[in-house]
Amino acid sequence: MSDENSTQPPSRGGETALLELAIFAAKQLLAQAPALFAKLLEALNKENVTVEDLEKERNEIASQHYKDFVPATQIPPSEQT
Amino acid sequence: MTTRTSSPRSSWLAALLLVVALSTSSSCRSPVDTAAKASKVSRITAEEAMHAWGAYVAEFKPPVEEEKKVQAAFDRYKDAQLTVLDTAIAYKKAEAAGNASDKTAAQKALDIATITAGAAFTDLIEILRGHHVKGIP
Numbered sequence: 001m002s003d004e005n006s007t008q009p010p011s012r013g014g015e016t017a018l019l020e021l022a023i024f025a026a027k028q029l030l031a032q033a034p035a036l037f038a039k040l041l042e043a044l045n046k047e048n049v050t051v052e053d054l055e056k057e058r059n060e061i062a063s064q065h066y067k068d069f070v071p072a073t074q075i076p077p078s079e080q081t
Numbered sequence: 082m083t084t085r086t087s088s089p090r091s092s093w094l095a096a097l098l099l100v101v102a103l104s105t106s107s108s109c110r111s112p113v114d115t116a117a118k119a120s121k122v123s124r125i126t127a128e129e130a131m132h133a134w135g136a137y138v139a140e141f142k143p144p145v146e147e148e149k150k151v152q153a154a155f156d157r158y159k160d161a162q163l164t165v166l167d168t169a170i171a172y173k174k175a176e177a178a179g180n181a182s183d184k185t186a187a188q189k190a191l192d193i194a195t196i197t198a199g200a201a202f203t204d205l206i207e208i209l210r211g212h213h214v215k216g217i218p
Binding site (some may be wrong): 054061062074076081 | 095113117120121126131134135138139144148151155156159162163165166169170173174177200
């Protein structure tokens with residue numbers, strides 16, 4: 001049986017294992033990164049996605065560049081994408 | 082090789098990746114809802130993984146060639162995500178217009194784009210894992 005406070009994922013087969021893994025992952029994430037957990041929950045709860053939702057998501061991704069995440073990059077500016 | 086511990090924010094990535102994997106297998110009302118959820122959740126995950134890589138680069142200063150590999154993987158992942166969203170938009174527009182043949186074509190394109198994006202996401206994570214960035218399983 002799984003321990004409520006365990007840091008090891010449960011090991012079972014089938015859908016029960018999948019569900020237990022999801023719960024385990026959610027607990028880990030909630031404990032260690034609550035802001036991210038909230039963002040993920042929002043994303044997963046979204047139903048009936050609209051074209052506007054998709055376009056907004058597209059624009060956000062299109063605006064991202066390697067340098068935004070790696071400000072200390074040593075790649076020459078001329079080779080950055 | 083010794084595991085390097087560059088970023089405290091990456092310590093929960095294993096759990097996050099599991100949530101991504103589960104999110105792509107969850108049932109939804111439409112293929113667009115499924116693709117949109119998978120796209121959004123994988124984007125959140127990729128962003129956090131890239132932030133962890135950014136902290137790693139600042140601390141350990143890996144060779145530029147290694148950084149270029151990550152940059153290329155990130156760009157492939159980004160392009161694949163944009164294709165998923167473009168095809169999802171095409172699907173929704175075909176659906177709204179009542180155009181069955183366009184909707185069918187868009188769904189096929191969406192299926193392919195989703196698989197491609199999944200592979201690109203996996204490649205990005207695998208490359209970062211190869212650098213032993215802490216928290217990436």
